[in-house]
Amino acid sequence: MEYRVLGKTGLSVSRLGFGGIPIQKIDAEGTKTLLHHLADMGVNYIDTARGYTVSEEYIGYAIEDCRDRFILATKSMARDYAGMARDIEISLKNLRTDYIDLYQIHNPSLKQLEEVLAPGGALEALTEAKAAGKIGHIGLTAHSTEVFARALELGFVETVMFPYNPVETQGEELIARCAERNVGFIAMKPLAGGAIEDATLALRFCGANPGVTVVIPGMAEIREAEENARALSDTTPLTEAEQGKVNALVTDLGTHFCRRCNYCAPCTVGINISGVFLFEGYLTRYGLEDWARARYEAAVPVPASACVECGVCESRCPYHLPIRQMLKAAAQKFGK
Ligand code: SF4
Ligand code: SF4
Structure with missing residues (x-):
């Protein structure tokens, strides 16, 4: 070591x-x-x-x-x-x-x-x-x-x-x-x-x-x-x-992975956009459902479902993520 x-x-x-x-x-x-x-x-x-x-x-x-x-x-x-x-x-x-x-x-x-x-x-x-x-x-x-x-x-x-x-x-x-x-x-x-x-x-x-x-x-x-x-x-x-594999990974995940840079903020209705995606990751990939839901409740007071689809955030995201679509999917998983 x-x-x-x-x-x-x-x-x-x-x-x-x-x-x-x-x-x-x-x-x-x-x-x-x-x-x-x-x-x-x-x-x-x-x-x-x-x-x-x-x-x-x-x-x-x-x-x-x-x-x-x-x-x-x-x-x-x-x-x-x-x-x-x-x-x-x-x-x-x-x-x-x-x-x-x-x-x-x-x-x-x-x-x-x-x-x-x-x-x-x-x-x-x-x-x-x-x-x-x-x-x-x-x-x-x-x-x-x-x-x-x-x-x-x-x-x-x-x-x-x-x-x-x-x-x-x-x-x-x-x-x-x-x-x-x-x-x-x-x-x-x-x-x-x-x-x-x-x-x-x-x-x-x-x-x-x-x-x-x-x-x-x-x-x-x-x-x-x-x-x-x-x-x-x-x-x-x-x-x-190895570098080739890294490049392929970036291409593959790059179109739907939130880097939590927060350039998309502020959301028109106050959604903590990167927070939603962070806790969604905990929910779907960590096998820690209760904890992920509790963190979502505490740190995302305005839920993903409150998105009015104005699209302002998407125009700011340097990775061109389909934020509205991703928020809809997250809202479904969290039930709000
Ligand atoms: S599209 Fe939704 S998440 Fe993005 S700024 Fe508008 S209300 Fe907020
Ligand atoms: S700008 Fe894009 S990558 Fe950055 S936090 Fe917002 S959604 Fe995630």
Whole structure:
């Protein structure tokens, strides 16, 4: 296993990290078996979130007897001081530890990020927890390039997590800037939320980018973990044949895959368009139906079915996606 330094944190992390979303569909005992196997393979980076229902708890149970073999990263969607302070305590309890290596601000919009930074905002709670030795480092996760770019202007941000895979390359320029600023880059959604079936190709693509510090595919099975480790053990540039496959993938998925760039916003009636497609992916590809529906309820207050088909969003989408048609299909799946 190859290890890289995670930006300003100075932590030495394995190139393959563990994405903690899919364990919601197994159990605590299965998570323990999986994580012990991963530790033996040399994987030392675990990513989870307050928002991934039982994920923190399962991980806490799984690594209680081997906490020191892992670098633990989690995140919270709290934007104010009280909410973040409360979430840090819950994470510590769930993860059965007195120290979390990396605590991240989970996917804020630009406006929410300003709330985090304002007096009484979540950053104060993170700074306090860091000074108290409850957390080691502070990072940020994003889905839009605007937030990614803003994060790079903030000196306290030690790591950024952003989607990166053959069909979501919108962050490439910013990934290169991370290296220049010594900010660790964590590649999430390397399989495009399950849309890419060839995991080896997708991970080879991520691993071949020297700006990527760690890649965190979601894993719930030992077989997947071993396949992923094999793919990431080769960090040489893609061969011509591999590049050809990547190009074919982009052509194939390109006509109907939302890259969450948000250029289509704002919607005339206030639909969170990229949010609809993100949660639709969780619904159809992750096998986590209840969780996907709950996230849709919470983050998409104006449902996909409210689309009045004005077409304004489609004129802004750089990938020319048939958004109206795609929203209709999503509304059918979510029932609203
Ligand atoms: S077509 Fe629908 S989703 Fe697009 S801007 Fe109009 S109302 Fe919003
Ligand atoms: S629908 Fe198009 S413009 Fe909107 S977020 Fe997706 S890819 Fe970007």
